[in-house]
Amino acid sequence: MAAKYVGKRIKRTEDPRLIKGLAHYVDDVRLPDTLHVAFVRSIYAHARITSIDVTEALKAPGVVAVYTGKDIATTVGPVPCAAALPDLKIPDYRVLATGKALFVGHPIAAVVATDRYLARDAADLISVDYEELPVAVDVEASAKGGPVIHEQFGSNIAYTLTSGEGDIEAALKSADHIVTQRMVHQRLAPVAMEGRGVLARYFPGEEELTLWSSTQIPHLMRTQVALMIGLPENKLRVITPEVGGGFGSKLNVYAEEALLAWISIQLGKPVKWIESRRENMQATIHGRAQVGTVEVGCKNDGTITGLRYNVVADLGAYHQLLTPAIPTLTGLMLSGAYRIPAIQMNVTGVFTNKMSTDAYRGAGRPEATYVVERAMDIVAAELKIDPVEVRRKNFPAKTEFPFHTATGLDYDSGDYEAALDKALNLSGYAKLRAEQAKARAAGKLIGIGMSSYVEICALGPSQAMPAGGWESATVRIEPTGTVTVLTGASPHGQGQETSFAQIAADELGVDLNAVTVIHGDTAIVQYGIGTFGSRATAVGGTAVLIAIQKLKEKAAKIAAHVLRCEASSLAFEGGRYSRPSAAAASAVSEPDVAVGEAPAGALPEPDTEGRSTLTIQEIALIAHIAKELPPDTEPGLSATYFFEPKNFTFPFGTHICVVEIDKETGETKFLRYVAVDDCGKVINPLLVDGQIHGGIVQAIGQALYEEVVYDEQGQLVTGELMDYALPKASQMPWFELDRTETPSPVNPLGVKGVGEAGTIGATPAVVNAIVDALSPYGVKHLDMPARPEAVWKLITG
Amino acid sequence: MKIEGTQELHAPRDRVYSALTNPGILQRCIPGCEALEKIGENLFAAMLKAGVGAIKGTFKGEVRLEDMRPPEHYRIVVEGKGGVGFAKGSADFDLEENDGATLIKYSGELQIGGTIAGVGQRMIQGAAKMMASRFFAALEAEVQRTTAIGEADLV
Amino acid sequence: MISAPFDYVRANTLDEALALLAQNEDAKILAGGHSLIPAMKLRLAMPPLLVDIGRIKDLSYIREDHGQIQIGAMTTHYQIESSDLLKKICPLLPECAGHIGDVQVRNKGTIGGSVAHSDPSGDWPAAIIALNAELVAVSKNGERLVKADDFFVDLMTTALEAGEILREIRINKSNDRTGQAYAKMHHPASGFAVVGVAANLTLDRNGGCEKASIGITGVSSKAYRALAVESALTGSALDEQKIANAAAHAADGVDINGDLFASEDYRRHLAQVFTKRAIAAATERAG
Known part of the structure; x- marks a missing residue:
């Protein structure tokens, strides 16, 4: 790989749209007839919900529906936990509180109205009666006893686990000194600049649902939300538009995501919820x-x-x-x-x-x-x-x-x-x-x-992960020679539209501007895992690299066929395959099929007669026109690779x-x-x-x-x-x-x-x-x- | 949050005690209290419009008087809920004779929840103190008035 | 973060604003909005009517008139921070303005809005007290002057009465033996003053302290004048020891508020430290 781009301080191609305010976040997706959701959230940390009166709210202007725990108790599955630990206690986490509220900010009711102001106004009209319960706040005290949050478990201990190797007792005994220190790692809020946001649109005719969400894991979310609301996974499309930061807080499937999807199915209309900063502090993970x-x-x-x-x-x-x-x-x-x-x-x-x-x-x-x-x-x-x-x-x-x-x-x-x-x-x-x-x-x-x-x-690797330790990439060279990289990673500030393009441009010998990196749409991108744990470049970037290598094997076959030589004898340099004799001299003598130079409305037929070199972009066109392919070669020029590190x-x-x-x-x-x-x-x-x-x-x-x-x-x-x-x-x-x-x-x-x-x-x-x-x-x-x-x-x- | 303090009122102890347990007077003394209706033995329904500056909230709730030992002690328990959250608290009042005046020692707990708990952190102590000082200023005026006009005109 | 419904009127004249206030006792004046609007978005404040005085002509000015500095209530923090006139004749104001919030807040927020709101940790009240300012309150019934010492009544409560609008702030120009300084600990989240101390000193011809005026914010429910500090400073030359001794009285007799960031004890200590620093800086500038 000739390193024209990799290793260079290249400015992020994402930045101009971000700086100019031209990027599209969930809230920038505006669909006609969209309904808006406002939540009533618990003001108590631990309380039995004795009654919820929604009468006034239902009468309020613009209000279309109000949902509470009883509406979703049997229709929307619990918020998922993917962690597998021995004897782990997993409470049933419904998307709206059913029976008890367990933390300040716990969603209790969802008001749906024709605009977000009316929804918010109506939320104030819902009257919730609580019976306050003793709270478990201090973690050390709660481990020892006190009020039990989930009665069915008998205590607040979700699990205990011992890990490590070696004889620790002997090791400490053999020491000349033992130092001991208690340390507190305080609770932190991730506070991504863009809070969470969800827009769900159900198409009743097609029985399909599109979910826009500010997430780090579009594909995992599609799988989980499909299971939660009982929709076939291939009828659910998750789109992650621009995401304004996550820091792990959007590596999750939240109650609001499944609930909005379900509400959209109930009402047959798009529904949107944009998190406020206050909700972000209360109800986005810490x-x-x-x-x-x-x-x-x-x-x-x-x-x-x-x-x-x-x-x-x-x-x-x-x-x-x-x-x-x-x-x-x-x-x-x-x-x-x-x-x-x-x-x-x-x-x-x-x-x-x-x-x-x-x-x-x-x-x-x-x-x-x-x-x-x-x-x-x-x-x-x-x-x-x-x-x-x-x-x-x-x-x-x-x-x-x-x-x-x-x-x-x-x-x-x-x-x-x-x-x-x-x-x-x-x-x-x-x-x-x-x-x-x-x-x-x-x-x-x-x-x-x-x-x-x-x-x-x-x-x-996957053995060490709850759900797949790999990442995917598809690399495609379009007929006009532009390069499309589809990655299962889901960058949200990391800049991989730039860095993956650098990898692809170098490996293909094309201009950086010819490469577009697409991510965050489950209908376009093959299944992926997502961006978290500093994994996207090492795993997803590698998938891009290997997909390109696969693609180039095919490109070389086509080149060899057109140039009438053995694939193994071809040289690849600067985005161009050359016959052995031509490799040294000809690279500059023949015009590139440059991006954007094709006449409007027509694909240029490449004139291959007598050529000794071909650019990979010319090969892409040949592969799509498919008149000059070697026998038993699929038309088109793309390759997909799922990379799992060892x-x-x-x-x-x-x-x-x-x-x-x-x-x-x-x-x-x-x-x-x-x-x-x-x-x-x-x-x-x-x-x-x-x-x-x-x-x-x-x-x-x-x-x-x-x-x-x-x-x-x-x-x-x-x-x-x-x-x-x-x-x-x-x-x-x-x-x-x-x-x-x-x-x-x-x-x-x-x-x-x-x-x-x-x-x-x-x-x-x-x-x-x-x-x-x-x-x-x-x-x-x-x-x-x-x-x-x-x-x-x-x-x- | 703990609230405690002492306050001297210039009236005899039994007068102060009866004022402190009189719903009509309490309503006039509790800042922003718009209604205080008896709904049971020593139990009242309350409507409160409380706030400082531009920050205002309406609270509905109950006031309960407990542990009444005239004229030296009682406890007041207040619970209210409104759009900006909830507040609840209890305070023990100990009344001591002090040369014709009355020294009130109060000690209580105030708990707030909802929006006001999450955003009012740096103001809460000041707001509680302000409410207390307004309460006692009004109470002083009340006991002076009732001292002047006699017990019969209470309420 | 959506406020309750409210009406909004942009007043074209002060009379129009005063008339609207008189008609609607729960109406609030919008004078920058950097405290009021956040409170409204949280529904902690739900005024039925906002009267915007931002476009009223002649409420935004900084001028000098017969030895008196006059500042219109709608003058922004930034206008004060960047005023060459004030830097020369009343440097405490630009210095104090520079400590408020951030650039965006200073571009929008106004001195009148801030003073009338009287946040217990706001910066302006300390300076207003230290400068012995007079505040011009106007209502349908005319104007009245309120002295700084009488203006701040309690937590977010001022001497402004229902129907009154703060129109102007007046400060008497100091002489060339005056030194001023503002010392502040910023709250790391809000930028408000954990403690803020404004010192305004005038030395006599022998270098002794002729007049000392100290305003302190952030410590209690309202900004206050540190009388004990002032009297300990007045009458003799100010050296390090003298200043420290005087500053030790910074919170004497004050009902100190504690919060998550600073307990009552720590605030008392900070009041002393920042009083010392403000006085030391002011002394140096006076000399």
Whole structure:
């Protein structure tokens, strides 16, 4: 593959339409006669619904229908959970509350009206009587007892699970020191810029339904929603228009999606619901929400002997698609970037009267990385050695890959010391420490924190996934020579319309502009899995590459037939097949059939007489006209490939953060932020930088600002962005980025994935820096977010 | 949320106690209370238009008086629900004689839910304090008035 | 996020707006809308009528008249932030404006709307108090002047009476020995003041503090004048120790509110810290 585009900083082809406001999100799809849905949601965290009076609402102007739990109890299937764990308790999660409301925001009634204003007005006319019930809010208390949310299970424990390899007791016993630390991974809200939105349109004659949804998984949604509403899957078309961010929150099948589909069938009209920010905070999944205690055994020289993590995971009231599985990803990544002979995680998944937790950028891995990277610093402090040295001591050497961990994984490739050294150099670590000592002597609170992370990406193989660990691609060259790439991935900000086009353009030797990447329409794109877990390029991009290779086998056959030579003797260069004798000289001598040059209304018949070379685009035309094909060759020029990787990929890197704490107020200010990331081969450095930037920002959000807070009655008190503190550009440091590039052997592109790396790597670096700054006060740990008041209290004692 | 405080009223304790348990007076003292109707023994149906500045909500609910030990103690339990959410709370009132005046010690819990809980976080404490201070200002005026005109004219 | 139904009138004159207010006691004035509209979208505020005064001529101005600075109520935060005149003669106002919300908010929000709304964490009230401003309230019955100290009554409650509109803010020009500063901790989510302190100091010819005027917002249900700080500052030269001692009184006698982000104790402490910082900066500028 000649790399004309791959590896280049190419601007995203998506951006002009986004910047100009010309993109189409769900709410931009306007269909005639559309009805609008407004929800009545529970204002209690736990309550029996004793009556719902919809009389007034039904009389309100524009109201077409009102639905409550009793209408859907037997007609719409439960919200699905795809996680499979031994003895997992799965409550029946109906699309509208039936009997009890289990969290603030739980949908109770849906009002359908002729416009969204009337629907919202009518929702206020519905009167719901509740009998309040005692609430389960605190996750640790709810694991032990207290009010039971799902009576049929007898307790709030959804599952318990132990994972890991090695004899943890012996490993801890053999240690010279054991450090123990309780850590809270606070509950976070993903807050995609575009909230969720659904438009459902049923065609009564055709008995077909089209569902527009702001989702990361159009195909999985089609399968699940079809099952929920009892429609044959091939009668349901899911279209994902522009999606304004997901961060995992749209890797789900929500009550609203199935309900809107069902309502559209009932009423025979299009129905739409666009989530408000308040609903987004209440009823779109949250992330993190683990409370755990880590024990790490180490030798006097810093060698880690074993790690145990006992954790309770706050699942919320119900399982969404992957809710209970998220902590298992934490268990997988507890070896971090280190050789740890014995690892054990004991997790208890606990129901609480809150919104479900599920995958949020990193999904279980940030928790693991935070545990391990905080623990490395605590070990360093305990042993009074530099945190760099503790890390270096326990890295596997680059020659040890594939490296087997005591969590049961085989890390594909890595050179952890190289990334660490590069970050140390870039930051001027030794000098930073000297400056820190000077600043401390002058009474300033300067902290240096680092994090050497490993994450798990490119989710596949299928054995390790709830539903298919592969991704699909179809590549087609149209008669006019344009290239269409259909991908089962579902980018929603990642920029794969650009990066997949780069892969295709290079592999086909065509202009980047000739390639269009289509995704997110189940009627157009072959089945796919979707975009999450930093998998799209490593798995979906590889599918594109291999589909093109298949396509080229056929193109070569056709070329050989037309050029009257053996396919194996053809040379392919710059998008052109050449006969051996012509290969060197002729490439420039014959005109391309360039895109857009065909006369309007007619396909140009290629004149192949006497030619010694053919472009792949000319071959596409020949393949479609189908008069000059070799015997037994199908017309057309397309190929499809479903790629399933044999292993995960494991990106890694080192982040170094320098902060200054305001002694008087406890505020944290960034002085430096250095990140060296290794995501394998890089398709587009600009996109990679963007992913790292956004990832670090969200990590800093967790470290310093964000927390979803429910009060002791289960009321969501951070219900708006007035109180829920998203990170802002003005609060961010300048990011100094660099890379190492260790190709993954798992896929032929050598790519690993980068969508979550920043979020995974940065959080502990920031907290480590703050703890380091506060170490003169004997501070060993503080929980996130590091609000100024919490820091001030540590300073003032 | 906890609410507690002390308030001195310039009237004898039994006068204050009877004012504090008198529905007519309570209605006039509770800020925004538009109706307070007796529906049972020490149980009243209430209609409240409460708010500060532009923020206003209408609440319907019940007021219950409990644990009545004249003239030194009672508990008031309030529950209301409206478009902006719900509020419920209870407060213990302890009345002490203080040189002809009455010292009221109150201590209670206020719980709010719905929209006001999710967006009013930074205002709630201030709003509760403001309601309390308006309540006691009105109560002071009431006990002064009833002291002046005598018990018979209550209500 | 859809408000309840309401009527909307764009008033062309102040008289028209006042007449509408007089007819409808639950009507609200729309003066930028950056607090009112969000409250309406949450249905926490459901006024039946919005009277938009945004197009009324001559409510947006910054001028100097016989030693008095006059600012029209509909002057945007941005207009104040970027006013060369104010930067010269009353720098506290542009400095304070620069701390409000973000660029979009400052482009739309107005000083009159903000002051009349009297958010307990709003920035303007601290400056209005520190500058000893006078506020011109107008109703059908004519105009009256309200002193800053009398204007902020309680949580989102001002001295404005039903039917009154805030028309203008007046500030007496200071002399060249005056130093002003605004020090603030921004709430990371809302941008409102967790604590905001406006200091307005005038030194005497010997460098002693002749007059000190300190307004504090974010701490209590309303912005207030820190009287104890002012009296501790007045009458002598301001050194670091003197300033710190005075600032320690920042929340004396104040009923402090706590919330999720800052407890009462922490807010008291922040009030002291930011008072110290505001005074120190103002002192330096006065010198």
